[in-house]
Amino acid sequence: MAKNDDTFFSSSARDLLAAREGFVLADLDPESTPGVAASKKQGEKALAAGAPVLDDLQVRLHANSLSGDSRSVLLVLQAMDSAGKGGIVSHVIGTVDPEGVAHTSFKKPTPEELSHDFLWRIRNALPKAGQIGVFDRSHYEDVLIARVRELATPDVIEHRYELINEFERQVTESGTTIVKVMLHISSDEQKARLGARLEREDKYWKYNPGDVDERLLWPAYQEAYQLAIQNTSTEIAPWFVVPANHKWYARAAVQQLLIETMSAFGQGWPPADYDIEVEKARLAAS
């Protein structure tokens, strides 16, 4: 099933990319391609080869959910602007049947959202059994921008790490496997990508002057990510930090993380919950 294992990644992407005890974000080179010695072309080929594998795993997830299996998957995507979250959604998630995907973009909280605790809108968007949920930004904004922009006191931020870990434990126990991904780009790479949006008429809409405001706080964001990762990378919901200066690598890596995670479910096809011969006869007579 996880056919990329042997042919593209030198070992398990989950092993290669998990942020473990002692992880230091600043030590991870955004240009690197852990576990892969290949070209962009080979990377794109591996991505194309993985698409039907991931699609098959999602169909199995869905089929089993109809027989009462409560499992689902939640891909959490966090990154600096232009790091490639959108590309993961279109190129990795885009190959899965839309019926099996629940995608949510979290923006600046609305007044209604702010009137609840920070996990309220997150709970409301959790995937159903059988689905792959995708969060483009997430509850982690409440310990990232909230920390950098001082939208909450340090004590509150500290407490949120605990609340998040407890929340993710509950979510996991109810059947949702969480795959948390930070796409890690360099400051120079971001500069180049934002600059490219200012060069093409069909990309102007992707540029927001606020992106530069956030960019000026780059070191503070890197620190906030470091703290978020070290405080919330747990056994049941580890962070995977994916070097993302090479888009082909980041896409292949996230696809492989999903394939490995879902392959481990070992889901076969659910048996018929009706009598096949009886149904054949009823259908023939209809």
Added chain:
Amino acid sequence: MAKNDDTFFSSSARDLLAAREGFVLADLDPESTPGVAASKKQGEKALAAGAPVLDDLQVRLHANSLSGDSRSVLLVLQAMDSAGKGGIVSHVIGTVDPEGVAHTSFKKPTPEELSHDFLWRIRNALPKAGQIGVFDRSHYEDVLIARVRELATPDVIEHRYELINEFERQVTESGTTIVKVMLHISSDEQKARLGARLEREDKYWKYNPGDVDERLLWPAYQEAYQLAIQNTSTEIAPWFVVPANHKWYARAAVQQLLIETMSAFGQGWPPADYDIEVEKARLAAS
């Protein structure tokens, strides 16, 4: 833009497939391929060629929504079991960026849904500006199965046609263009497709004994569709009835309906709402 026009469909798919005054469902051959004299292979090629066109139109829809354009699209899919709604979702909608799609399957109403008027759950699932919404089944179940299974009195059903037309008028006025599609298969084709699900272990989960119960009411459903179509095919939200015994035709036709509909919006790229040179300088200095 609507490049399929000249090369695949002999004329506008909207013109070819709209249910007009005097439309008779029973007169439309599910085996037919209106406007197309082509093979399955050519149909699949046309579908592949249309995918980037539809994707581009959705990106434009999204980009313009960020500048305040309220437009969205709602594809309503109705059909007898196994007619190919799922295939439309995976093969036509599946080529659009998941971020731009809002997909909802309407099942048997929950107690909460039943405690509201029949349009309540529909309103809650309408696409946002910039999105293509997809309804797999819809408010039309309330005049289809509701009529056939006598879940409501004839008077109530009659009144619902009016409520639906009024609702769709409001939705359209608020910026959502509705594309209502009935996939039209023959009884024999359904029998073959349901039968195929009983032959393969990986398809058992797609079969439901209730499908044969509904199948036994085939003539009543055809009558209910005829009435629904003639009562709710309006100027602003016409029904398109797509012969669907040939999956390749139905998929190419629905894609083409969306392409024609969205091409007519004539959306260019929104201009930058910031000073490009100022931003280049800010970025360079960052």
